[in-house]
Amino acid sequence: MVRNVQLRYQYRLYPDGDQRAALTRLFGCVRVVFNDALERTAPVKASNKLLGSPKARTAEGPYQRVPKNTELSKALITQAKQTPERTWLSQVSAIPLQQALRDLDRAWAAHEDSKTGTRKGPKVGAPRFKSRRDNRQSARFTANARWRITPAGKLSLPRVGDVKVRWSRNLPSAPTSVTVIKDAADRYFASFVVETTADEMLPETTPEVGIDLGLTHFAVLSDGTTVTNPRFLRRAERKLRKAQRDLSRKAKGSNNKEKARHRVARAHAGVADARKDFHHKLSTTLVRENQAIHVEDLSVKALGRTRMAKSVHDAGWSAFVNMLEYKSFRYGRVFSKVGRWLPSSQTCSECWAVDGPKPLHVREWTCKACKTIHDRDVNAARIVLAAGRADRKNACGGTVGPAA
Numbered sequence: 070m071v072r073n074v075q076l077r078y079q080y081r082l083y084p085d086g087d088q089r090a091a092l093t094r095l096f097g098c099v100r101v102v103f104n105d106a107l108e109r110t111a112p113v114k115a116s117n118k119l120l121g122s123p124k125a126r127t128a129e130g131p132y133q134r135v136p137k138n139t140e141l142s143k144a145l146i147t148q149a150k151q152t153p154e155r156t157w158l159s160q161v162s163a164i165p166l167q168q169a170l171r172d173l174d175r176a177w178a179a180h181e182d183s184k185t186g187t188r189k190g191p192k193v194g195a196p197r198f199k200s201r202r203d204n205r206q207s208a209r210f211t212a213n214a215r216w217r218i219t220p221a222g223k224l225s226l227p228r229v230g231d232v233k234v235r236w237s238r239n240l241p242s243a244p245t246s247v248t249v250i251k252d253a254a255d256r257y258f259a260s261f262v263v264e265t266t267a268d269e270m271l272p273e274t275t276p277e278v279g280i281d282l283g284l285t286h287f288a289v290l291s292d293g294t295t296v297t298n299p300r301f302l303r304r305a306e307r308k309l310r311k312a313q314r315d316l317s318r319k320a321k322g323s324n325n326k327e328k329a330r331h332r333v334a335r336a337h338a339g340v341a342d343a344r345k346d347f348h349h350k351l352s353t354t355l356v357r358e359n360q361a362i363h364v365e366d367l368s369v370k371a372l373g374r375t376r377m378a379k380s381v382h383d384a385g386w387s388a389f390v391n392m393l394e395y396k397s398f399r400y401g402r403v404f405s406k407v408g409r410w411l412p413s414s415q416t417c418s419e420c421w422a423v424d425g426p427k428p429l430h431v432r433e434w435t436c437k438a439c440k441t442i443h444d445r446d447v448n449a450a451r452i453v454l455a456a457g458r459a460d461r462k463n464a465c466g467g468t469v470g471p472a473a
Contacts, residue, residue: 164214270401279454363457
């Protein structure tokens with residue numbers, strides 16, 4: 070069966086001075102159109118919310134119709150360009166401005182689906198107004214925006230020019246859209262959306278692996294392999310403290326303050342990039358070497374509210390698990406999450422007897438039933454593996470127990 074997948078490929082951009090000014094102007098126009106549209110739709114949404122649902126009215130009054138994207142586009146882009154207050158919208162391509170309206174529409178839909186329970190996952194708040202001080206600024210060009218990749222390998226953007234690109238890898242097929250991004254460290258990126266078939270299936274292999282994620286070790290595998298926790302944030306703390314201290318001492322609004330802010334942002338970006346690179350390399354290795362991968366469905370949000378919060382966020386478990394999941398799908402591997410309430414640290418992987426809760430400082434324990442001595446993390450990884458195998462054999466969950 071042929072599976073179509075949508076992938077993102079991101080590359081570093083190196084715009085010159087004029088192109089930076091053009092991109093800054095573009096980001097500003099996108100932000101203004103988004104905020105103008107939000108200013109028109111938010112009061113209507115709030116008014117309708119006070120009235121309640123049509124079946125359970127909580128107040129009297131007529132429902133107001135939320136303006137459609139076509140109406141907003143006409144009023145906030147086409148007609149606005151003719152006014153003295155918004156005439157500068159004509160200096161940029163209209164496509165990213167229209168995409169800003171689509172982004173707002175999707176943000177409202179995600180918020181409403183989250184409220185009704187249609188959208189799974191954490192609750193999504195209402196869209197907020199964008200600021201020029203936001204850490205991330207972006208503008209999206211779709212196929213009809215007439216952008217292209219030149220024979221010289223540059224990214225040609227309307228009203229911006231031919232921007233130098235660092236091609237770290239080849240695109241597998243023609244991209245359908247590109248998003249130009251500027252991060253807090255003043256770095257520019259091009260994020261291409263590519264539609265392709267999942268024809269990169271890896272040869273089938275035998276091993277399955279259970280993974281216990283932790284802080285002492287980043288990961289412990291069911292075969293006993295341990296992966297050292299690199300602690301990128303902890304290692305960079307001294308440098309970050311110095312950069313943050315320098316920033317706090319600069320005069321507000323000065324050029325030196327802005328330079329110091331860039332140094333802090335670049336230091337944080339370096340930590341994030343190193344962590345992401347580590348996650349990518351480890352997840353790719355695990356997907357290539359194993360036919361099935363099983364991990365525990367950890368509540369990272371809850372752990373982020375404990376005294377271990379900094380270490381939990383430094384590890385970046387959620388991003389790592391997401392990489393395992395999409396790479397498993399892309400390369401034809403099996404991926405599963407076992408229930409977070411599975412007592413993996415309390416259960417013996419040999420006889421399946423439940424030994425009871427153990428404090429975190431207990432790294433090795435002996436099963437009272439079969440007297441087997443366990444490494445806490447290796448045993449937990451083996452329990453995760455057994456539970457994942459049971460889920461594979463029985464879609465309803467199966468009976469988790471020791472191998473026959």
